[in-house]
Structures are given as structure tokens and as C-alpha cells.
Amino acid sequence: MKSEVVTTxxxxxxxxxxxxxxxxxxxxxxxxxxxxxxxxxxxxxxxVAEGRPIQxxxxxxxxxFLIGYSEVAFDRELTELFHVELTAPKTT
Amino acid sequence: xxFSTKLDEPIEEAISQISEKLAGSYDIPRRAVAxxxxxxxxxxxxxxxxxxxxxxxxxxxxxxxxAARYDRPLSYVITVNRQESCFKIADEALLRKAKVGRKPxxxxxxTLTTHPVAGVPIxxxxxxxxxxxxxxxxxxxxxxxxxxxELFEGYINPWVNNVVERFLPWVWAQxxxxxxxxVITLGVRYAVALILPIVATFxxxxxxxEDSGYLPRLAMLLDRVFKRIGLNGRAVIPMTLxxxxxxxxxxxxxxxxxxxxxxxxxFLLALAIPCSxxxxxxxxxxxxxxxxxxxxxxFLMGVFLLVGFLTAQILPGRRPNFYMELPxxxxxxxxxxxxxxxxxxxxxxxxxxxxxxxxxxxxxLGNLTGLFGLVLEAIRPLVNAIGLPDETARAFLFGFFRRxxxxxxxxxxxRSGLLSPRQLVVAAATLTLxxxxxxxxxxxxxxxxxxxxxxxxxxxxxFAFLVGFLLNQLLTALRLWA
Numbered sequence: 001m002k003s004e005v006v007t008t009x010x011x012x013x014x015x016x017x018x019x020x021x022x023x024x025x026x027x028x029x030x031x032x033x034x035x036x037x038x039x040x041x042x043x044x045x046x047x048v049a050e051g052r053p054i055q056x057x058x059x060x061x062x063x064x065f066l067i068g069y070s071e072v073a074f075d076r077e078l079t080e081l082f083h084v085e086l087t088a089p090k091t092t
Numbered sequence: 093x094x095f096s097t098k099l100d101e102p103i104e105e106a107i108s109q110i111s112e113k114l115a116g117s118y119d120i121p122r123r124a125v126a127x128x129x130x131x132x133x134x135x136x137x138x139x140x141x142x143x144x145x146x147x148x149x150x151x152x153x154x155x156x157x158x159a160a161r162y163d164r165p166l167s168y169v170i171t172v173n174r175q176e177s178c179f180k181i182a183d184e185a186l187l188r189k190a191k192v193g194r195k196p197x198x199x200x201x202x203t204l205t206t207h208p209v210a211g212v213p214i215x216x217x218x219x220x221x222x223x224x225x226x227x228x229x230x231x232x233x234x235x236x237x238x239x240x241x242e243l244f245e246g247y248i249n250p251w252v253n254n255v256v257e258r259f260l261p262w263v264w265a266q267x268x269x270x271x272x273x274x275v276i277t278l279g280v281r282y283a284v285a286l287i288l289p290i291v292a293t294f295x296x297x298x299x300x301x302e303d304s305g306y307l308p309r310l311a312m313l314l315d316r317v318f319k320r321i322g323l324n325g326r327a328v329i330p331m332t333l334x335x336x337x338x339x340x341x342x343x344x345x346x347x348x349x350x351x352x353x354x355x356x357x358x359f360l361l362a363l364a365i366p367c368s369x370x371x372x373x374x375x376x377x378x379x380x381x382x383x384x385x386x387x388x389x390x391f392l393m394g395v396f397l398l399v400g401f402l403t404a405q406i407l408p409g410r411r412p413n414f415y416m417e418l419p420x421x422x423x424x425x426x427x428x429x430x431x432x433x434x435x436x437x438x439x440x441x442x443x444x445x446x447x448x449x450x451x452x453x454x455x456x457l458g459n460l461t462g463l464f465g466l467v468l469e470a471i472r473p474l475v476n477a478i479g480l481p482d483e484t485a486r487a488f489l490f491g492f493f494r495r496x497x498x499x500x501x502x503x504x505x506x507r508s509g510l511l512s513p514r515q516l517v518v519a520a521a522t523l524t525l526x527x528x529x530x531x532x533x534x535x536x537x538x539x540x541x542x543x544x545x546x547x548x549x550x551x552x553x554x555f556a557f558l559v560g561f562l563l564n565q566l567l568t569a570l571r572l573w574a
Contacts, residue, residue: 047175
């Protein structure tokens with residue numbers, strides 16, 4: 001019971017919205033909000049899908065990421081549509 | 093090695109059942125039709141509804157039944173299925189995996205191109221060497237001189253004039269083919285000697301830039317600016333092409349996602365993006381006066397941004413999204429560059445060549461009927477109002493038929509000392525804004541329809557003169573090049 005609570009806390013601590021990622025953050029995509037179908041289609045066309053590893057490269061002028069073998073960029077609005085579970089939180 | 097590209101079992105089942113239900117004939121395999129139906133493709137759904145008629149409701153029920161099994165849209169599930177197959181294939185087929193952490197030099201350069209500060213000088217370098225030196229000087233001046241002055245004016249035109257005069261007794265018929273405004277001596281000469289070298293050098297440049305992976309990064313760099321004017325970074329491609337040829341760029345606006353973006357991009361191309369033919373002459377025209385080129389450039393950029401901003405406020409519609417893959421920066425392969433440029437020039441010629449012939453027929457008609465004289469009379473007061481002498485009216489009228497011809501007309505006036513530097517800047521700015529060339533206008537009609545094209549023209553025409561008037565007042569008030 002106790003350990004379960006800790007796990008949940010850890011999970012939420014490492015969970016980020018795509019728009020909250022900073023350069024260097026890496027993890028895997030755990031959730032995509034499929035309500036915005038047009039937006040999701042654009043993300044999918046660039047390889048953003050649940051379970052895929054993702055690494056944030058830049059946030060300005062436009063957020064860009066390394067997904068699989070390719071580098072992709074899309075605007076903030078689209079980064080609001082997915083969540084990432086960080087595997088290597090950036091050490092500052 | 094065998095790879096499976098099977099989708100989820102319930103979806104596979106639905107695909108085979110729907111395929112069996114499809115009775116009509118389709119251009120693509122039934123399996124593809126069924127898959128696209130499940131994905132909710134609007135075009136295919138409509139077509140199947142039309143072709144299958146009474147059988148459609150049963151098909152639709154089968155789709156709904158499948159969709160009910162998932163808590164995500166089927167389009168999402170199918171795409172994820174496909175991606176899984178792709179990744180599996182890639183993982184098994186790749187002999188050497190990419191190293192974690194990429195090549196430092198390439199990466200540094202790639203980062204610099206999108207850097208808000210360092211990205212701008214890189215863009216300036218690309219524009220200066222690529223657009224100005226290669227297309228503007230080498231293409232629009234050296235090659236055009238060679239083809240137009242040496243070849244056409246030296247050999248072809250005199251020969252055509254000679255033959256036509258010998259075999260056609262009527263002057264009006266002679267003028268249609270030869271002389272100053274003939275189909276061969278003007279239309280063909282314009283297409284082959286002027287546009288061909290410019291479009292060819294521009295295509296080469298564009299292919300190099302495209303294959304180097306720079307364009308998506310430029311799109312990324314400019315996305316924020318473009319968002320302000322109702323477009324997004326993806327519009328960088330038609331806008332950059334506009335500096336080569338606005339007509340070609342107008343066709344390329346098709347690649348933009350929404351009707352609103354296509355309209356805004358088309359309007360801005362027609363108004364504020366000078367094509368390379370015009371650019372070449374204007375650069376030549378303004379270069380001798382220090383600062384004039386800068387004033388012209390900054391002024392046009394201001395107009396581009398302001399008008400884009402206002403248009404985006406007026407036109408209703410949803411903010412466009414920017415999304416793009418960023419291929420690694422690469423040294424372009426010569427064979428690919430040549431192949432691409434050839435394809436582009438070939439396509440361009442097929443699309444635009446007939447329009448040049450048509451334009452020269454219009455000019456011939458305008459001259460023959462005396463319509464040109466009337467139009468010149470009508471433009472004269474407008475030209476005077478922006479502080480320019482009577483002679484410039486002709487340059488403006490001809491600018492419609494050949495964007496650069498207008499500027500070339502100004503060039504002659506400058507050489508004969510009829511225009512002061514201030515008048516030159518005002519004339520060049522107004523001429524750039526002033527109606528698009530006849531080919532671009534024709535393409536706009538084809539792409540956007542009559543009403544939109546005429547509406548654009550009737551906004552641009554008074555706007556160009558109004559802005560020219562204001563610029564003249566401003567320069568006079570500042571006592572610049574009095």
C-alpha cells in the first residue's frame with residue numbers, strides 16, 4: 001500500500017506535458033489526447049505515438065524533438081496534446 | 093526476412109468483411125478502400141456512399157461496430173498499428189544504429205540555423221549569395237544578356253521580322269507574330285530568353301537549399317513571424333519561391349492546409365513579393381544610390397508584415413498549426429539537384445508558356461485597338477500624384493504584362509536623367525506593389541476563381557498608389573534625396 005503511493009508520486013513527478021519539456025529532457029510518450037483529431041493526425045504523421053521514446057531538443061523559436069530516427073518540430077499548441085514520462089530528468 | 097504489416101485483428105476482420113461488401117468498381121484495391129473508410133477519410137466515404145447507394149448503411153454499421161471496440165478513434169489505432177510495423181522493420185533491417193548524440197559540427201550548424209540571433213545572419217548570407225549573386229546577377233543579368241540581347245535581338249528577332257514582312261502583306265498580322273509586341277518576338281523571347289535563365293538558376297538554387305535541409309529550419313525560424321500574419325512556418329516554401337517567380341509560387345500555395353492560408357499567401361505574393369525578374373532590374377536600378385535599396389527593402393518588408401497582419405485580422409478562420417520533420421543538414425547530391433531542377437523547369441514551362449503567348453496577344457490587341465493610349469491617359473494623373481513624371485505611366489502599364497519590363501522602363505528613364513533618386517525609390521516601391529503580372533493574375537483566377545482574383549486586383553491597385561503617395565510624402569518631409 002505504502003509503496004504504491006510512493007510509485008504514484010514518482011510517476012506524477014516524472015510526468016510532463018509535451019509543452020513542459022525542456023531541452024535535454026528525454027522519456028517516452030505515455031498519453032495522447034485524441035479529442036483534437038486534426039491535431040493528433042499531424043502528430044502521428046511525425047511519429048508521435050504512445051510508447052515512442054522522445055527527447056526534447058529546443059523550445060524556441062519552435063519546440064523540436066528527436067523521435068525514433070527523426071528530428072521533428074511543431075508548435076506549442078500541438079505539444080499540449082501529449083504527455084511524456086521522463087526517464088532521464090535533466091540534472092541542473 | 094519476412095515482415096508482417098497486419099493491423100489489429102478486429103480491424104483486419106472488418107477490412108475483409110467491408111471489402112466483400114463493396115460491389116462497385118474503384119480505382120484502388122478494395123482493401124485500401126475499406127481501410128480508408130475505417131480511418132474516416134471524408135473523400136472516400138463520400139465516394140463509397142455515392143457508388144454503393146443502398147449498400148452503404150450496412151457498411152457504415154460495420155465501421156461503427158469496429159469503432160465501438162476501441163476507446164480511441166480508428167484513424168489513430170490504424171496509424172499506430174502501421175507505425176509499429178514500420179519501427180519493427182526499421183529495427184530489424186538497420187545494420188548500424190544511429191549513435192546517441194549526433195555529429196557535433198552538423199548539429200552545431202543545424203542549431204545555429206534556427207537560433208533566433210545567429211539564424212538571421214545565416215539567412216542574410218543565403219539571400220545575398222544565393223538570391224542576389226547567383227539568381228540576380230548570374231541568371232537575371234549575365235545569362236539574360238547573353239540570350240536576350242545576343243541571341244534574340246541579334247539573330248532571331250531580325251530574322252523573324254524579315255520572314256514575316258516578306259510573307260505577310262498585312263501590318264496587323266505582321267505585328268501579331270513579329271515586331272515590338274509579337275508572339276515570337278515578345279512572347280517566346282520573354283519565355284525563353286528572360287524567364288528560362290532566371291527560373292533555371294532559381295530552381296538550381298532552390299533545389300540545393302531544399303536538399304541541404306535548410307528550408308524546414310528556415311520555416312522553424314520564421315514560424316512566429318508568419319503566425320502573426322495568419323500563416324505558419326510551412327508557408328516559407330511558397331513565399332521563398334515567390335522571389336523566383338510569383339506565378340509558380342501561386343500554384344505552390346496549394347500545399348498550404350487551409351483555404352484561409354492559401355488566400356493570404358496568394359494575396360501577399362501578388363502584393364509584396366517581387367519576382368526574380370523584377371528583383372534583378374530593381375537591384376540594378378537602385379544600387380547606384382546609397383541607401384535606396386535598403387529603404388525599398390525595409391519599406392516592402394513593412395508593407396508585407398502590416399498587410400499580412402491586417403488581412404489575418406479580417407479573414408475569419410482557425411490559427412494554422414506548424415508541424416514539420418527536420419531532416420539532417422546534408423551536402424546536396426548533384427544528380428538529385430539537376431534532376432529536380434530539370435523537372436521543375438519543365439513543369440513550369442508547360443504551365444506558364446501558353447500564358448506568355450496569351451499575354452503578348454493581349455498587348456498586340458491593346459495596341460491595335462488604341463486601348464493602351466486610353467489606359468495611359470488614365471494612369472497619368474495617378475503617376476503625377478505620387479510625384480513621378482508622365483513618362484513613368486508607360487512603365488506602370490507594361491509592368492502588368494512583364495513585371496520586370498516596368499522596372500526596365502524606369503531604368504531607361506533613370507539613364508536619361510529624368511528621375512531623381514527619391515522618385516526612383518517611390519517608383520520602384522509602387523511598381524513592386526502594383527498589380528501582379530498578367531501570368532500571375534491568370535493563375536490566380538485558375539486557383540482562386542474570378543471573384544477573388546478581381547477583388548485582389550481592385551484592392552492592390554489603389555493600395556499601391558496610396559502607399560506610393562505616402563512614401564513620397566514621407567521622403568519629401570524627411571528631405572531624403574530631395
